[in-house]
Amino acid sequence: AQSVSQHNHHVILSEAASLELGCNYSYGGTVNLFWYVQYPGQHLQLLLKYFSGDPLVKGIKGFEAEFIKSKFSFNLRKPSVQWSDTAEYFCACAGGYQKVTFGTGTKLQVIP
Amino acid sequence: DARVTQTPRHKVTEMGQEVTMRCQPILGHNTVFWYRQTMMQGLELLAYFRNRAPLDDSGMPKDRFSAEMPDATLATLKIQPSEPRDSAVYFCASGLAFTGPNTEAFFGQGTRLTVV
Numbered sequence: 001a002q003s004v005s006q007h008n009h010h011v012i013l014s015e016a017a018s019l020e021l022g023c024n025y026s027y028g029g030t031v032n033l034f035w036y037v038q039y040p041g042q043h044l045q046l047l048l049k050y051f052s053g054d055p056l057v058k059g060i061k062g063f064e065a066e067f068i069k070s071k072f073s074f075n076l077r078k079p080s081v082q083w084s085d086t087a088e089y090f091c092a093c094a095g096g097y098q099k100v101t102f103g104t105g106t107k108l109q110v111i112p
Numbered sequence: 113d114a115r116v117t118q119t120p121r122h123k124v125t126e127m128g129q130e131v132t133m134r135c136q137p138i139l140g141h142n143t144v145f146w147y148r149q150t151m152m153q154g155l156e157l158l159a160y161f162r163n164r165a166p167l168d169d170s171g172m173p174k175d176r177f178s179a180e181m182p183d184a185t186l187a188t189l190k191i192q193p194s195e196p197r198d199s200a201v202y203f204c205a206s207g208l209a210f211t212g213p214n215t216e217a218f219f220g221q222g223t224r225l226t227v228v
Contacts, residue, residue, distance in 0.1 A: 036219075043222055044205075044219040046216050099160060099167070100145060100157070101157060102154070105155065
């Protein structure tokens with residue numbers, strides 16, 4: 001069965017700090033990987049996705065993620081966060097039967 | 113602007129009552145997911161459908177929950193009888209494919225359910 005683990009439940013950063021959120025997945029076959037963002041009171045929106053090719057994926061709002069197959073990881077990064085990045089971030093994978101499974105989420109709070 | 117539409121946006125009900133949540137997927141999408149979001153459990157997959165057929169509903173308590181797609185434009189999630197522990201935000205998402213370059217799940221705004 002596929003699963004997704006996000007190690008950080010709550011992260012607090014000052015503006016301009018660099019961000020890295022960890023994500024590990026468990027699935028033996030080919031996977032597609034996603035990062036979604038949920039701003040307070042809103043629905044989930046896609047930040048970026050990986051399906052093949054270059055393991056470094058660039059998304060919207062300056063976010064990027066790196067797929068490291070040997071580590072089953074897909075960590076999200078941003079070199080300099082802004083107050084507007086305060087949100088909850090979800091890692092997800094689609095593997096067997098294309099079922100999309102989400103991690104438990106990481107709440108990011110950016111302090112001005 | 114195509115989007116997933118969920119109704120109602122908010123629902124407050126008494127314990128024991130039936131609750132029906134509706135989702136209109138994006139036209140042409142063949143896959144529909146139901147997720148439940150709570151503070152304690154995060155985002156849990158309850159069920160999902162491909163071409164209106166249920167593929168996996170193992171995340172759903174079978175004794176009280178049921179999910180259906182009566183047609184391609186409507187997915188429903190019912191709880192009968194509802195319990196306070198069902199209080200959560202229920203999200204519907206739809207997509208066309210989940211492998212390859214067009215892979216993406218589009219989410220609705222959610223239904224915030226409170227059972228008192």
